[in-house]
Amino acid sequence: MTQRLYIETFGCQMNERDSEIMAQLLGEHSYVQTNKPELADVVVVNTCSIRGKAAHKAYSCFGRYKKLKEKHHDFILAVTGCVAQQDGTALLERMPYIDIVMGPQSIYTLPSLVAEARRSKKPQVATELSADFVIPPFLPNLAESTPHKRFITIMQGCDNFCTYCVVPYTRGREISRSFTDILGEATHLVAQGVKEITLIGQNVNSYGKKGDAAQNKSFPELLRAVAGIDGLQRLRFTSSHPKDLSEELMRCFAEIPVLCPHFHLPVQSGSNRILERMNRKYTIEAYLDKAARLREYRPDIALTTDIIVGFPGETEEDFAATMQVVETVRYHGSYSFKYSDRPNAKAADFPDKVAEAVKSERLARLQVRQEEIALELKQAEIGKSVEVMVEGASKAPANQWSGRTGGNQIVNFSCDRKLVPGDLLMVEIESACQNSLRGKMI
Numbered sequence: 317m318t319q320r321l322y323i324e325t326f327g328c329q330m331n332e333r334d335s336e337i338m339a340q341l342l343g344e345h346s347y348v349q350t351n352k353p354e355l356a357d358v359v360v361v362n363t364c365s366i367r368g369k370a371a372h373k374a375y376s377c378f379g380r381y382k383k384l385k386e387k388h389h390d391f392i393l394a395v396t397g398c399v400a401q402q403d404g405t406a407l408l409e410r411m412p413y414i415d416i417v418m419g420p421q422s423i424y425t426l427p428s429l430v431a432e433a434r435r436s437k438k439p440q441v442a443t444e445l446s447a448d449f450v451i452p453p454f455l456p457n458l459a460e461s462t463p464h465k466r467f468i469t470i471m472q473g474c475d476n477f478c479t480y481c482v483v484p485y486t487r488g489r490e491i492s493r494s495f496t497d498i499l500g501e502a503t504h505l506v507a508q509g510v511k512e513i514t515l516i517g518q519n520v521n522s523y524g525k526k527g528d529a530a531q532n533k534s535f536p537e538l539l540r541a542v543a544g545i546d547g548l549q550r551l552r553f554t555s556s557h558p559k560d561l562s563e564e565l566m567r568c569f570a571e572i573p574v575l576c577p578h579f580h581l582p583v584q585s586g587s588n589r590i591l592e593r594m595n596r597k598y599t600i601e602a603y604l605d606k607a608a609r610l611r612e613y614r615p616d617i618a619l620t621t622d623i624i625v626g627f628p629g630e631t632e633e634d635f636a637a638t639m640q641v642v643e644t645v646r647y648h649g650s651y652s653f654k655y656s657d658r659p660n661a662k663a664a665d666f667p668d669k670v671a672e673a674v675k676s677e678r679l680a681r682l683q684v685r686q687e688e689i690a691l692e693l694k695q696a697e698i699g700k701s702v703e704v705m706v707e708g709a710s711k712a713p714a715n716q717w718s719g720r721t722g723g724n725q726i727v728n729f730s731c732d733r734k735l736v737p738g739d740l741l742m743v744e745i746e747s748a749c750q751n752s753l754r755g756k757m758i
């Protein structure tokens with residue numbers, strides 16, 4: 317009998333990919349996805365706990381599902397992701413209406429946990445984190461229609477222990493996936509019509525450094541192997557740690573034509589004193605040198621970053637150093653956040669916390685300047701012809717389409733022809749606004 321599954325996903329691309337895997341696993345047990353939670357037999361909430369705000373969002377949505385259970389019918393409520401891993405059984409104590417709590421490493425057991433929760437009518441908890449965990453081999457999904465772009469997880473976990481970060485505690489030790497299995501998945505996806513692949517992991521640059529699953533292959537070797545699959549048009553990856561960015565990886569940007577000219581290189585702070593307290597293991601000079609070298613290999617490369625403001629002990633002078641990095645690098649985009657304490661993360665115990673009002677004021681200053689720079693970089697594209705991969709039709713007016721450049725900028729353009737997502741074409745840029753470029757198809 318067909319049953320219905322509703323999944324709500326928060327957080328990063330790792331979570332998005334995990335949600336796809338859970339849908340596939342339950343799909344093999346006759347579950348189909350619905351976008352109406354009130355019709356679902358199983359609701360999965362895939363949570364994020366990277367910052368205080370993200371975890372808060374997850375908690376407020378549990379309350380909504382409690383009400384839905386009371387009002388409609390009793391579905392199985394499963395909570396996974398980083399909040400589930402972090403809070404484990406404490407979640408059940410606070411919210412006894414939750415049926416399943418499982419960490420990111422346990423998502424593969426979802427079908428058996430659902431069956432057991434139904435049979436026993438007792439809550440199920442699966443939050444073991446094992447350093448010997450092996451990422452299960454991929455299962456070709458023949459049932460789904462394949463979109464033009466897909467994520468492939470190449471590693472899980474993180475061993476860096478930045479002092480602000482919860483990830484090593486929620487995702488466990490760094491584990492690389494089998495090289496052969498990743499290639500098998502990529503080959504299968506391209507044969508199904510996928511045009512763009514993004515290789516994802518918490519720290520892809522250190523692929524293959526731990527354990528033997530990677531079969532002695534490095535990340536650049538993996539990139540070259542995936543890039544060689546006939547029919548693949550675009551290849552991307554995320555996320556990277558600057559300390560692990562090797563010359564060999566930079567060279568890939570000059571030598572692999574399908575590798576998109578975009579690099580997300582989180583800087584976090586421009587002050588060496590703060591970088592040290594964050595346990596980032598690079599100096600700002602080394603970071604800037606790598607950013608410059610990347611541009612030598614690929615002059616059109618778009619650099620984006622993550623920045624934390626108001627880390628414990630950050631002075632006005634430290635913050636000025638961060639502003640200076642933004643001026644020097646001229647990022648195409650940045651994700652910036654106010655520092656927040658996270659459970660287990662060392663910095664939560666650092667004494668010299670920055671006042672909330674100071675954090676807010678610094679963040680606003682940073683974002684205003686970053687937006688100006690991003691707009692200037694977009695304006696510099698006017699008059700150029702850029703290669704765009706079609707994402708889909710704009711809602712209105714007719715004949716308007718939307719796509720992305722290799723540098724990951726959104727481009728809206730007009731074209732009378734019928735296009736399909738994944739088509740590649742050239743667009744002449746005519747104008748720029750804060751979040752997108754506009755042009756016409758050549």
Ligand code: 5AD
Nearest residue numbers: 480481582622623653654655656658
């Ligand atoms: N407070 C604020 N920002 C954080 N990030 C990670 N942990 C914290 C925290 N405790 C940011 C970092 C990271 C991004 C994913 O989230 O900038 O790169």
Ligand code: SF4
Nearest residue numbers: 327328364365366398
């Ligand atoms: Fe959030 Fe990090 Fe977990 Fe992704 S890995 S869901 S960003 S806490």
